[in-house]
Structures are given as structure tokens and as C-alpha cells.
Amino acid sequence: MSLDMAKERLGRDGEPIADPARVRQLVDTAHRNATEALAELRDLARGIHPPALDDGLSDALSTLAARSTVPVELSVDVTQRPTPAIETIAYFCAAELLTNVIKHSGARRAVLRVAQEDGLLRLRVTDDGRGGATLGAGSGLTGLRQRVRTVDGRIDVSSPSGGPTAVTVELPLHA
Structure with a gap:
């Protein structure tokens, strides 16, 4: 609705904008609403139990x-x-980490290891790519950190320039 109202306020091609401050406000509101809607959709998608897990991790x-x-x-x-x-959470972490390997690392191979140790589920993805991955540099690893923290888990990233990259996620077995 905000975009429709902004469009109406712009008038016809070539006409001066009567109230540019109001148009800017309408566009800002539309942008904020779209950003909030996307965040809600991402949260919803993160909470959906993938059917692939029906037969186990x-x-x-x-x-x-x-x-x-x-x-x-x-x-x-x-x-x-x-x-x-x-x-x-483990499934989505593995999916995101493998996607990062494919998109960003230039790796020729990756290793995905999941083990139960000391009452924790440890998931580790390593690759032979170029390295340089850091928490906070993009939305992927930052999103994983947020997801893992919701159950008091942790994520560790080791990715020196030139590689290799190793990301370890530790999760409790029960949440």
C-alpha cells in the first residue's frame, strides 16, 4: 500500500513532485515493512522441520x-x-555450510563429519578452498550463529586466507 501511495504522489512523467518528503516517507515505510516481512519469512522457514529428517539426521x-x-x-x-x-538446527547448519563451500570457497572437495561426543552433537565442515570466511562478514554464518545460540550451542570458524576452512558447530543433544 505504501508503494502504491508513493507511486500516486509521484504523478505523471515529467510533472514535478508536489511533496517529495511525503514520497520519501512512504518509500521508507514500504522498505521497512518489506524488510520485516522477509525477516519473518526467514524465521518461519528456519522453524520448519524438513521432511528429509523424517528418517533421521x-x-x-x-x-x-x-x-x-x-x-x-x-x-x-x-x-x-x-x-x-x-x-x-544441525541439518540447516550443514545445508548452509555446504552452500557456502559451493558458492564462496572454490573448493574441490569438502568433508562433513557429525559425531556425538561428551553429551554434544558436533558438526564439522571442512573444505580445501581459498579460506577467508569470517563470522559477521555475511548473513549466512551470522544467521547460523544466531540459530545455534538459541539452544546454547556454539560455532567456531577457522578460515585463514589461502585456506583451508573448518567450521565446527556444537549443539546440546536435547532442546
Whole structure:
């Protein structure tokens, strides 16, 4: 609606804008509303339990690895099934990290390891790419950190320039 009102206030081509401050305000409102709507959609999408997890984390990660355009060596050693919330977070972390490998690293291969150790679920993605990944540099790793923190988990990124990159996510088994 704000964009429609701004469009009406602009008038016809070539006519002067009668109230540019009001048009700017309408565009700012439309921008803010669109940004909030996108954030809500992202939150909703993050909360959806992917059907790939119906048969467990191992099968879901196998599917992710198989679909990757960069070869992925997969190792999953989970003896106790985590709660659905933890499985969902782990799955989305793996998906985001593998996407980062494909899009940004220039890697020829990646390794995805998931293990249950000391009461935690540890997920680690490494690649042989160019490195340079940092928390806060883009929305992907920052979003992962926020997601992991919701269950008192943690994320560690080691990615010196020239590579390799290793990202470790630690999650409790139950949340």
C-alpha cells in the first residue's frame, strides 16, 4: 500500500513532485515493512522441520551430501537421536555450510563429519578452498550463529586466507 501511495504522489512523467518528503516517507515505510516481512519469512522457514529428517539426521545429511556439486565425504556417528529441534538446527547448519563451500570457497572437495561426543552433537565442515570466511562478514554464518545460540550451542570458524576452512558447530543433544 505504501508503494502504491508513493507511486500516486509521484504523478505523471515529467510533472514535478508536489511533496517529495511525503514520497520519501512512504518509500521508507514500504522498505521497512518489506524488510520485516522477509525477516519473518526467514524465521518461519528456519522453524520448519524438513521432511528429509523424517528418517533421521544421518539420512538427511546423506541427501545433502549427494546433492552437492562439490564432492562431500560424509561421516555420521550418532548413537542417540537428538531432539527434533536439534536435528533441524544441525541439518540447516550443514545445508548452509555446504552452500557456502559451493558458492564462496572454490573448493574441490569438502568433508562433513557429525559425531556425538561428551553429551554434544558436533558438526564439522571442512573444505580445501581459498579460506577467508569470517563470522559477521555475511548473513549466512551470522544467521547460523544466531540459530545455534538459541539452544546454547556454539560455532567456531577457522578460515585463514589461502585456506583451508573448518567450521565446527556444537549443539546440546536435547532442546
